[in-house]
Amino acid sequence: MFNDRSTPLSLLLTRRSGKPRDMVAPGPTAGQVATILRVAARVPDHGKLSPWRFVTIAADRRAAFGDMLVAAYVAERPEAREREIDEVRAFAHQAPALVVVLSRVDPASKIPPWEQELSAGAATGYLVAAASAAGFVAGWLTGWAAYSPDVIAALGEPGDRIAGFVFIGSPGRDLEERPRPDLAEIVRAW
Numbered sequence: 226m227f228n229d230r231s232t233p234l235s236l237l238l239t240r241r242s243g244k245p246r247d248m249v250a251p252g253p254t255a256g257q258v259a260t261i262l263r264v265a266a267r268v269p270d271h272g273k274l275s276p277w278r279f280v281t282i283a284a285d286r287r288a289a290f291g292d293m294l295v296a297a298y299v300a301e302r303p304e305a306r307e308r309e310i311d312e313v314r315a316f317a318h319q320a321p322a323l324v325v326v327l328s329r330v331d332p333a334s335k336i337p338p339w340e341q342e343l344s345a346g347a348a349t350g351y352l353v354a355a356a357s358a359a360g361f362v363a364g365w366l367t368g369w370a371a372y373s374p375d376v377i378a379a380l381g382e383p384g385d386r387i388a389g390f391v392f393i394g395s396p397g398r399d400l401e402e403r404p405r406p407d408l409a410e411i412v413r414a415w
Contacts, residue, residue, distance in 0.1 A: 236358055241400040243362030245319035248394030252321020257359055261393070262324070264355035268347040272334055276341035277348040277388065280325040280380050282317075291317030297375035316370070320392035322361075324352060328386045345388045356393045362400065365389045 253261060262279050270276070282290050291314040298313045299305055317323075328345035330338045349365055356363035370376045371387040380387065 233358075237354060240354060240357045241362070241402060242353070243364050243392075243394070243396050243400055245364040245366060245392035245394075246315075247397045248320035248362060248364070248392060249397040250321050250395065252394040253356070253359060253361055257361075258322060258324070258393075261352060261355040261359055264358075265326075265348045265352035268344055268351050270344050271340050272336035274331050274334055274336060274341060274344075276329050276331060276336075277345040278327040278329055278381065278385070279348075279352075280327065282323040282325065284321070287317050287323070290323075293379050294370055294376065297370070297373045297379070300375055301369075301373060313370075316368075316390075320364070320394040322393040324391045324393070325380055326352065326388040326391060327381045328388045329382070330384065330386075332384075342386075349388045349391060352391050356391070361393050362396045364392045366392065 258281060262281075265279065266275070294313050294317055295310055298310065302309070326345065326349045328342055330341045332338065334341070353363040353365055367387070367389055371389065377385055377387055
């Protein structure tokens with residue numbers, strides 16, 4: 226039963242992340258991305274706050290996105306070398322599809338900020354799982370751009386934080402299995 230990828234549990238038990246730099250076309254269509262995002266929006270959300278937002282970066286906007294990343298990087302690191310700048314620009318062009326997940330905490334809510342942030346993390350995880358269920362591979366990255374005030378300002382609103390950059394596409398090479406924790410080391414009865 227669990228070896229059949231058509232069952233939800235089997236899919237989740239075999240899901241693996243892909244490296245965005247190794248992803249190739251085809252990627253999800255706009256309709257598939259919309260479905261993936263509908264799944265991501267179904268996460269536990271104490272208080273019904275929707276404390277997350279999704280920003281899609283279409284293929285025809287990747288060059289402008291790359292320019293914004295480079296400008297932010299150079300503003301923070303004026304001594305940046307050309308190789309670093311090339312790597313920042315390349316980040317913007319990985320994988321056929323890109324969704325940025327923003328964590329948006331409502332400080333006036335009675336729901337603790339930590340619970341709101343956990344919901345944003347869950348939304349990102351559901352997004353990755355939904356991409357896998359749709360037949361694609363996804364990679365959730367952060368890095369310097371997720372913490373850059375200029376990048377956050379370009380993508381969100383005051384107070385937002387970037388939960389992650391989720392790249393989606395088809396694997397350009399076999400996915401590697403990474404070591405998984407031994408349940409005996411991470412689970413205990415009380």
